[in-house]
Each structure stands twice: as C-alpha cells, then as structure tokens.
Amino acid sequence: MSTAPRHAVAALTDDLAEWLPRQRWYAAKGSRPERVGVREAAQLSAGEPALLHAIVEVDLGGGAGTEAYQLLIGVRPDLPEHLAHAGIGRIGGDCAYEATQDPELMSLLLRLMASGEQTAGIRWTPEPGVQIATGLRARPIGVEQSNTSVIFGDQYILKLFRRPSPGPNRDVELHRALLRAGSAQIAQPVAVVESDELVLGFAQTFLDNAAEGWAAATASVRDLLAEADLFAREVGGDFAAEAGRLGEAVARVHRDLAESMGVEHMPADAVVAAVAELHARLDAALAKVPELAEHEPLVRAAFDALRGLDGAVVQQVHGDLHLGQTLRTTSGWVLIDFEGEPMASPAERVRTRSPLRDVAGMLRSFDYAALHLLAGTEPDHQLLTRALEWADRNRAAFCSGYAEVGGDPREHGALLRALELDKAVYEVVYEASHRPDWLGIPLAALRRYG
C-alpha cells in the first residue's frame, strides 16, 4: 500500500459511514453518521496485508456531537474467503477490512506487546514483571461485546477499546488496584497499549476452560423449565451453591477495592445530591422510552425514601456487574470488565459508588437469566412461577454468600430497592436501543416491584 495512512483512511470514510452502524460496538444505535473524519491514522505494518490504525470521529449531525472510535484496518489486494465477512470498503484498488478478524495481522500485535516498543506513536507495554510469549495463534473472540477482543493461543486476551477516552482507563486502573491487594477474583493484567492521550488496549491472561456466568446460570434455568413440575432445589442443575460462591467473590472484590483505593462516608448533602441524580437519570430515561411512564411514581418513591439515609459508604466498585461479567474458573469466580456502564460518561464512571450498586446489578441479572427464555413466548403461568422461583432462590443465595464476607445486603433494603429500580430503568433504556425484543424483561420487573 503506497498511500499515506491518513489519506488511505480518508478514502474509506464514506464506506465507514455505512459500515460503522452495523457494528455491535457502535454506540449511537439507529443513527447513521452524517460525516466520518480521520483524527489520527498510522501504519503498523507496511507488508501485504498492511495494517492501519485509526481514530475516526463520527459526527452524528443535528447537534448530537461527535464520537471517536478506534479502528484496525487490514488492506489487501483481494479478500480471501475466510475474511469475506470482514470487508469495509476499498482504498484505491485494494480491499479494506476489519483487521481483528485476520489472525495474520493480529499476531503482529502480540509481537509488539512482547517487545515493549513504540510504533507509529503507540506504546505497547508489558505490565511489570510480565514476560509475554510470542508465536501464539490469534483468533477473534466469538461473542457480542462492547469492544473487540482477540485471543492469543490459550494464554492471553487483548481487548481493543472501541471508544477510547483520555485519562486513566478504569478497567486497567481497577485491575491494577485489585492485583495490589492480591485479589484472586481477577484475570492478571499482561500489557497496556496506549497513545499519548488514549488507552487503546488492555491484555490479560486468558482464562481457558472458564464458563461464563450467564451461560452457566441460563443452562440451570433451561434444566428447570424442562422439568417444570419440580422445584429449583430438586433439579440437577440447581445454581444456588454457585450463586452463593459468586456472592462471596463479589464481596471479596469490594473488600479488596476498599483496601487498595479507600472508602468514603457520604455526608448528608451528598446523599441529597445523589438522590437528585437518580431522579435526573429517570427523567432522561422517561424522555427516551415512553413505556416507562406508568412506573414513574413507584420509582420516584423508592428514590425519595433514601433522602434521610445516614453515613452511606461509597468506594470504587465494578460499576456494570451482571452475570456476563463473571467467569467460573476451576479455582473460583472471576470478575471481568471493570470499565463501568457503557452508556455513562468517563467522568461518571470513575466516581465512587455504593457497593450495593454491584449487588443490585447481580440481583437484576438473576431476574434476567430466569426470564429471558420466556421473553416473546405465550404467557404460561406454571413456567413463569418456576422461573421466578429460580430468580428468588439464586438472588437469596447470592446475598447470603455476600454476607459471608461483607455485610448482608438485605439489611439495607431501601437502598438496595432504589438501586435495583435504577438499574432496571437503565436496562429499559439499554434494551430499547440495543435489543427491543428484550425490553419486556426489565419492564416486567418494574411491574413486579409495584
């Protein structure tokens, strides 16, 4: 490829305006970019295939502002069959494609991380004391995610942040803090990829043979619904013991984050401000999803019940905890992805929060796991009763497990209820823009809180 990197990516911007909205990690769901501009472009490899790195700026038009995305673009004269699905468009006579799908180009990233060098303004730095093996086969991860990850052999997983933001990266910082506290509930940090302003990628040990919490929990629900005249405790795939151990693991993570990064007691005026913020989040959600309106009084009452709350403890927490952020390894539960809520601004994400926020997230997730199989099916009272029984049983087991290490979350009923409702409202907005077929899950939950 003979064109300068910036010109090469600029040649692709019309194609990108079509391609970006089809990507799972594109945040402004439903809006086609009005314009795509190139903020930074660099060539990481000039061979054939060539590898371009770019930060592009998506202008959503109508005063909606811009969003920056990180792209890795492969360039070849022709796309072989195994990359046909990855095509983006054309740069001159060549084909441009999503490079994370190309093992040949991704193995270059592993070599760069192992070398610790700086290439085209990007630093590839192993974490202190880590020796990175090279020569491992790269493969893209086959799951839907907010970013894009590549696995190397069975040893490392590199997450490329699709919307890198300036300042310290929360995922990296919290992992380092947990490592300092000796946490056994995280995958070890391996390397960080950064430019002058942005953290672009984060590599960790790949936990081979780990089962995703969501997959394990929903397998248990499937077993139960197939035996709908048995109680959850009588079915072979009962999940309650695992839910309990997961509760313990989450409490350990909270204890270690508190030890490494400290805790604060919220003064009364901060509680008032936090309640106002909950209401403001609800206002924004109501404006986006009209179906929420019937639940407004219930949710506002739960928020108002917090006004007199005294001495609430806040600290760094996971921030977006659900079963999909947990992995069950042979030695216990591990939490992943400490970036915080994908829809929150970087400033909101770094704030200290009540640990009960994570507990509320997990409790909501047990509800999701129990009910997602019934979403969009004919109402069946028996199946619904069994699914709700599964949710109750596992929610209770999770809280009991948490209480083995930290305090019992159920002793803070008003706060937990308000945070669960806030999370359900967040989920309504998330589902409305990402998975409208699942919108009924958090809406039905709001109905049951009534």
Ligand SMILES: Nc1ncnc2c1ncn2[C@@H]1O[C@H](COP(=O)(O)OP(=O)(O)O)[C@@H](O)[C@H]1O
């Ligand atoms: N250390 C790891 N070991 C094994 N699998 C992992 C690891 N980290 C992430 N994964 C897998 O990658 C998926 C996406 O990771 P995650 O950090 O949640 O990315 P995103 O921020 O894009 O949602 C997870 O659901 C899990 O299946």
Ligand SMILES: O=P(O)(O)O[C@H]1O[C@H](CO)[C@@H](O[C@H]2O[C@H](CO)[C@@H](O)[C@H](O)[C@H]2O)[C@H](O)[C@H]1O
């Ligand atoms: O994993 P992400 O950081 O991208 O989190 C977002 O997407 C999640 C869905 O993948 C979403 O979680 C919601 O759906 C889950 C089931 O798919 C469920 O277990 C969670 O309880 C529910 O909140 C998450 O809210 C969103 O931030």
